[in-house]
Amino acid sequence: MSQPVVAKPLPPQTPEWAPFYQAAARGVLSLPCCQQCGEFRFPPRPVCPQCLGRTFRWQEASGRGEIWSYVVMHQVYHPAFADEVPYAVVLVRLVEGPKILSRLVDVEPQAIEIGAAVEVAFAAVGEDIYLPEFRLASGREGARRDS
Ligand SMILES: [Zn+2]
Structure with missing residues (x-):
């Protein structure tokens, strides 16, 4: 197997994103949730796009969703x-x-379909850096990917 000459680019590690990456390292998808209206948002930003509230906390998400586009x-x-x-x-x-x-x-x-149910997993992409990735939801295919 050949080694890439250049490493993959990694997302910037800023304080705003720290809770996201800390949760990802534990295998958890965490999202900012507005404390005023309860709306989840992503990516993290200081103001709620729904109610303009400025208070939020990071909350564990289900990690489930559907393919909206690809x-x-x-x-x-x-x-x-x-x-x-x-x-x-x-x-x-x-x-x-x-x-x-x-x-x-x-x-x-060729097996990808809009609307297909997916679930999150996490891939190690650097030293203590994990990124979410998705696979088709259980019952179709998939196994844990540790690296
Ligand atoms: Zn809100």
Whole structure:
């Protein structure tokens, strides 16, 4: 197996995102939840888009949702992904409401369907950095992916 010449780009680790990554390291999808109206939001931002409330707390989400849109990447736009094409990038609408852009793993691209139920898993992408990815919900296919 060949090693990529260039490492994959990692998302910036800012204080605003720290609770998200801390939860991800525990295998939990956590989202900001408005304390004024109860609406979940993602990505994290200081003001609730629903009620403009400024107080929120991070709350565990179900990790379940459905494929709202997707694209299958065939072109290598970054050398670190050369061994992975084709791969699916999905926009998942979480049952809590927000949409999250992520990878869909353990499925052949031709089997992807809009509206398919998915569930979150977490992939180690760096030292103590885990990113959510999705797979088709239980009962279809999938096993835990630890690295
Ligand atoms: Zn709100």
